[in-house]
Amino acid sequence: MKPAVALLFPALIALCPADTIRLRNGTDLEGVIVSEESDHYVALVQVTKSIRDQRKIPKADVIEIVGVKKDEVAFEAIEKLTPTPDLLGYEEYERRIEDTEEFISAHSSSKLTRDAVKILAELEEEAKVVKAGGVKFNGKMIPAEERAKKAFSLDAQIAASAVTTAGDAGNRTAALRAWSDFEKEFPTSRAFIDTKPYVIKLMKSQLAAIESELATFDKRTKERADGIERIPTKDRARTEKMIQEKSDDYLRIVEAEKKAQIRWLSLDPYHKAPMTQMKSLLEREIKRLEGLSTSSLPDGDHAWEEAWTVLQGSPTKEEAKAAITQARAARLPKEYLDRLEAKVPQ
Template sequence: MKPKNSFLLAAICLNAAQTLFADTIILTDGKKLEGSIIREEGENYVLEVQVTDSIRDEMLVAKSQVKKIEIVTADEKAFEKIAGLVPTPERLSASGYESRIKRVEEFLQEYPKSAKVSRVKEMLEVLNDELSVVSDGGIKFGESMVSAEDYLANAYEYESKIAAKLIKDAVSRQDYLGALRRFSKYEIQFGQTEDRTQIVALIQQVLSAYGNAITDNINTLEQRLAERKSGLERMSSEDRAQTQRALDDEYAIITARFEEEKETRQGWITPEVFHKESLEEAKRQVDTEVTRLQNMPKDVPKTPLAEVYRKAWGKLDGGTDEEKKTVIEVARQAKLPQPYVDRLVERAGLEVR
């Protein structure tokens, strides 16, 4: 007997590499199916298969078509669920480590004789070692653990690179509004770093794409409103009234948020595709930022601010109060952002800032 769905069979063969925790059924013609054998029905196996990330289905496979079955054991399935916990991502919090450690320890308790125990113990050791650094105030930066001492002494450099990476991550997700909001904060703290030129070039590309999308929404707004009105008119009176109420409620929420964002001057407005004022304000902001970046000086400080901060931090390890005040004043004159001046003052143990 052939599988009940030949299209399904082809899909499973193509997506086999994407299916986790599955048994492997090798057919007599050499094809491989990934799934879980959930029962037998006469001369057939009933196989549960993952068609897509969210869709499962059952299929029949004739026993006569099966050459070999490679069963995945319970511990192997459980291991696959925790295998990705190491290596850890950058800047994982202590609670994030604790959650991962708990899952790894649960595996060791449940499968103490698994062939994966050695590997899982190595994972646990890595997690505990990294947690120790993070608990002391350090972070994971890139693939390396940075001690609290190193981080504090080089905070400006680390945090500028982290801020730049967050912008790039937002762009890679096509979260252009998020990238622009992060860039606004970046400019305040790290607008004179060596990396700024690269970040500005990226943001200029973002502004072009984002601005074009907003312009398109503005130009098509009347047409889209007309199409929506036409769609409402085709509804029954009851459905039309209900839908219109929902649209009115949504519009009121959008308008309130727009007014709040403008009043609080929080920065980049959230544009909504059916809200003309927010679209026009967002376009104005884009045009203003494009002009600002084109006309802004491109020179950077002779001494990088990361170095200014690092040297000041080191000098504040000792000395008199007057000497410490001089060190801090030099950093201030170098235009080190105030939050970092405040950290130097705190390290110096001075009350007046």
């Protein structure tokens, strides 16, 4: 076998769909037939996920070779394009539609084409809604008209979902940063009331983690220093340099976050000051949120919908002015007030 050809075989088995080689002893081998002689096959067999083995398989031992159909392999790439995730943009819909159309065109006689057509129809229907200004959220398509009417409430729910998604994934710092942005924009939304208990629990979890790190800080730093001392002299300087570079990188990140006025700083178990700062901030925020009565907050969701409904009609100047006044009283953010005022009859 030529060396150049041999070098291509690993790539070949990685790219080609595997055949199933069924032997008379009951064994099924997954691999790629790379050549055939009069009395045997040469196959690259996937022994484990990372190990491939080239084997000569006597034809007398083979019952049948079942090839993977190209349409089945190709369909695997599009069958998970639906259901689509929330908040998918129109450009991504276009990409998914194009991929599905390519499958239908290339495999028009496949029994899977009917399923592909259903996928395409679903994608096109949703894309039409999104292009018109709608959105998918909580698994439901929300048309543009309904989205506009519930803009404040819906935007608040979307912003709140960024908090819970990051928190559920275990990224508490990202969740707290998302909460800061959310609270700044939507403090009078129902989503704020619904999300507050989650955030308090999240903050308490973060506080406990920081307190644990601080309690073991001296022991941990001493253990690291002792470990460095045990490293052979020729390698110690390199290790110390790597640790110092990592520390410098972290401090640069924290400094940049402070300049950007990010409240919730990145944390490192070997830097005490940021952890202490975040501990104090968490204690204050937990106390503030636990003492915050949401029953006295204005209903921003209702105020937006009421004002939008009034301004969508043919209101008098007095009715329009009253709607805007009500929206201001509900402490809607400037962005939403501007959108309402733009609809006031001139």
